Amino acid sequence: MDFDYGPEAKAFRAQVRQFLAENHDPEVMDPTREGMAQLVDTPARRAFMRKLSERGWIGMSWPKEYGGSDAPGMFEYVLNEELATVGAPLIGKGVGIVGKTIMRHGNERLKKEFLPKILGAEIEFAIGYSEPNAGSDLAALSLRATKTEGGWVLNGQKRFTTSAHFADWYWLAARTDPDAPKHKGITLFLVPMNQKGIEVVNMPCLAGERTNEVFLDDVFVPDDYAVGEVNKGFYYISEALDFERFTLFTVSAFVKKYEALRTYLRTATRDGKPMREDPEVRRVVARLATRIEVCKMHCLRVIAKAARGEVPNIEAAMFKLWLSQTAQEVAEAFITLAGPDAVLRRGNEHAPVDGRFENYFQYSVLETVGAGTSExxxxxxxRRALGLPVQN
Ligand SMILES: Cc1cc2nc3c(=O)[nH]c(=O)nc-3n(C[C@H](O)[C@H](O)[C@H](O)COP(=O)(O)OP(=O)(O)OC[C@H]3O[C@@H](n4cnc5c(N)ncnc54)[C@H](O)[C@@H]3O)c2cc1C
Known part of the structure; x- marks a missing residue:
C-alpha cells in the first residue's frame, strides 16, 4: 500500500509554495502562528484571499456547474496545509460549510447570490450554532424563529460565534418548531450581520483569541433566506461538520511546531549538559515522533475515503481527536523540557524559539474544543465505529 498524496497533489503543493513565497506579506502571514486561527479580518487578508480566488484555488472541489473545477477534496486540504504552515488564513467556512450546503440544499436565489461571492472571496461568514445551553448537544438550541408574513422573526442568543465582529453574513441555526423532536425542529438561515436587532459582544478567550456573544432581538429574515427545507437544519449541519473536520485541521503546520521543538533540543543545554543526551528528553521526543507519524496516517485515511466519494466521518473523528491531543502533548513537552523560560512571551529576549510555545500552549486547549470536543x-x-451505546 502506498501511503502518499500522489504526484498531482505533490505538484500542486509545489505550486502553492511558490505562490506563497512570491506573495509573502507579514500583514497577512505570521509564521510563528502556523496552524493557529488567522481570520480574514483585515483589508490585507481579504486582498490575499482574492489572490487565491484569481488563481482558481477557492472552491476547487466544487462542481464545474457552480464555478469550481471538480478537483478532489485532497487539493483543498493540501492548499490549507500550506496556508497554515506560513500562518496565513485558511479557506474555510464559505467554501465548506456554507457553499457546499447551499449547493446541495439551497434555493436558486441563494445559489445565485452567494456562490459567486464565495468563489470571488468577496464575502465572510460567521457560524452561529452554539448557545449558552447548546454546544455538544447542539440539537438543544433554543434561539427561536417565529413565522410571520413573508419570513421569520428571530429572537435569542448565540455564544462562541467567532468572526461575528467582522463577518458580512451570519449563518445560523434557529428553532422553527418547538413541538417537534429536538433534532427535527431546527432551520438554517442567512442573515446580514448589519441587520437591525443584532448585537455582537466581545468574548476574549485563551491565547488572546476573540469570539463573541450575539444577541438577536426581533430580527426579520425573508423566507428565501431559509436554507433548504424548514426543520431539516440539523441534518444539514451534521453533513457540513464532516467537511469542516476534514479541511480545518492540518498536519503540516503542527509538524512544524514539533520540528521547532527538536531544533531547540539539538543545541539546548541543562546544567551544562546537552539536553539531547538526557534519557527523559529522548523518551519524550521519540514518543512525539511516533504520535506524529500516526497523525499523518489518520490524515491519509481521511483523504483516501473522501477521494472515494465517501464521507470520512469516523476517520475524521479519529484524526481530529489524535491531532488535537498530540498538539497539546507537543506544546506541553516544550514547556516542561525548556523550563521557566518557555513561559516567556514573544518579544522577550530570553524566550526560547521566539516565545512561540507560550501562546501555542494556550491555543492547543482551544483545538480540543472547536468543531466538537474530544469527548x-x-x-x-x-457509537459509529464500535457500535457501543452512547448516552447524550
Ligand atoms: C474559541 C472557540 C471558538 C468557537 N467558535 C464557534 C463558532 O464560530 N460557532 C459556533 O457555533 N460555535 C463555536 N464554538 C463553540 C464550540 O463548538 C463549543 O464550545 C463546543 O462544541 C462545546 O460545546 P459547549 O461549549 O456547549 O460545551 P458542553 O457541550 O457544555 O461541554 C462541556 C464539557 O462536557 C463534555 N461533554 C458534553 N457532552 C458530552 C457527552 N455526551 N459525553 C461526554 N462528554 C460530554 C464536553 O466534551 C466538555 O468537556 C467555539 C468555541 C471556542 C472555545
Missing part, C-alpha cells in the same frame, strides 16, 4: 469525537468513534 464528542470519542462518542462518534464509540
Amino acid at each position: 464528542v469525537q470519542r462518542n462518534i468513534i464509540a
Whole structure:
C-alpha cells in the first residue's frame, strides 16, 4: 500500500509554495502562528484571499456547474496545509460549510447570490450554532424563529460565534418548531450581520483569541433566506461538520511546531549538559515522533475515503481527536523540557524559539474544543465505529 498524496497533489503543493513565497506579506502571514486561527479580518487578508480566488484555488472541489473545477477534496486540504504552515488564513467556512450546503440544499436565489461571492472571496461568514445551553448537544438550541408574513422573526442568543465582529453574513441555526423532536425542529438561515436587532459582544478567550456573544432581538429574515427545507437544519449541519473536520485541521503546520521543538533540543543545554543526551528528553521526543507519524496516517485515511466519494466521518473523528491531543502533548513537552523560560512571551529576549510555545500552549486547549470536543469525537468513534451505546 502506498501511503502518499500522489504526484498531482505533490505538484500542486509545489505550486502553492511558490505562490506563497512570491506573495509573502507579514500583514497577512505570521509564521510563528502556523496552524493557529488567522481570520480574514483585515483589508490585507481579504486582498490575499482574492489572490487565491484569481488563481482558481477557492472552491476547487466544487462542481464545474457552480464555478469550481471538480478537483478532489485532497487539493483543498493540501492548499490549507500550506496556508497554515506560513500562518496565513485558511479557506474555510464559505467554501465548506456554507457553499457546499447551499449547493446541495439551497434555493436558486441563494445559489445565485452567494456562490459567486464565495468563489470571488468577496464575502465572510460567521457560524452561529452554539448557545449558552447548546454546544455538544447542539440539537438543544433554543434561539427561536417565529413565522410571520413573508419570513421569520428571530429572537435569542448565540455564544462562541467567532468572526461575528467582522463577518458580512451570519449563518445560523434557529428553532422553527418547538413541538417537534429536538433534532427535527431546527432551520438554517442567512442573515446580514448589519441587520437591525443584532448585537455582537466581545468574548476574549485563551491565547488572546476573540469570539463573541450575539444577541438577536426581533430580527426579520425573508423566507428565501431559509436554507433548504424548514426543520431539516440539523441534518444539514451534521453533513457540513464532516467537511469542516476534514479541511480545518492540518498536519503540516503542527509538524512544524514539533520540528521547532527538536531544533531547540539539538543545541539546548541543562546544567551544562546537552539536553539531547538526557534519557527523559529522548523518551519524550521519540514518543512525539511516533504520535506524529500516526497523525499523518489518520490524515491519509481521511483523504483516501473522501477521494472515494465517501464521507470520512469516523476517520475524521479519529484524526481530529489524535491531532488535537498530540498538539497539546507537543506544546506541553516544550514547556516542561525548556523550563521557566518557555513561559516567556514573544518579544522577550530570553524566550526560547521566539516565545512561540507560550501562546501555542494556550491555543492547543482551544483545538480540543472547536468543531466538537474530544469527548464528542470519542462518542462518534464509540457509537459509529464500535457500535457501543452512547448516552447524550
Ligand atoms: C474559541 C472557540 C471558538 C468557537 N467558535 C464557534 C463558532 O464560530 N460557532 C459556533 O457555533 N460555535 C463555536 N464554538 C463553540 C464550540 O463548538 C463549543 O464550545 C463546543 O462544541 C462545546 O460545546 P459547549 O461549549 O456547549 O460545551 P458542553 O457541550 O457544555 O461541554 C462541556 C464539557 O462536557 C463534555 N461533554 C458534553 N457532552 C458530552 C457527552 N455526551 N459525553 C461526554 N462528554 C460530554 C464536553 O466534551 C466538555 O468537556 C467555539 C468555541 C471556542 C472555545
